[in-house]
Amino acid sequence: MSSTSAISAPAAPATAPRKSPAEFVTTTIGSHVVVKLHSGIEYHGRLTCLDGYMNIVLEDTHEVADGRVTNKYGDAFVRGNNVLYIAKSSP
Structure with missing residues (x-):
């Protein structure tokens, strides 16, 4: 007899509600961010x-x-x- 068992992924942790990219960026204005370019160069500064x-x-x-x-x-x-990505960072 063969036995099969289902493997399930662990439940995602409870976090703040997901934001759309536009919501993330607009709520990030005034914050310190890292902007990474396709070339690999990063810019660290305050998004204005x-x-x-x-x-x-x-x-x-x-x-x-x-x-x-x-x-x-x-x-x-x-x-x-x-731009490859924008991420919030600490000052």
């Missing part, structure tokens, strides 16, 4: 503005490549089609 094309404006921006800060900018504009 974005538009419908996901063009992003950051303040107090640090450019990070290979884990090292390579440049510092007061303000930075990132074209939306270069």
Whole structure:
């Protein structure tokens, strides 16, 4: 006789309700974020503005490549089609 048993994934932890990407970004304005580009370069700064094309404006921006800060900018504009992801970060 063969016996089969179903393997189920553990239940997802109870967390805050999921947000759409647009809701996440609009509630993130004014917060510190990491913007990672398709090239692998990251920009760390405070999200001040974005538009419908996901063009992003950051303040107090640090450019990070290979884990090292390579440049510092007061303000930075990132074209939306270069963005891989945006994540909240601590200052």
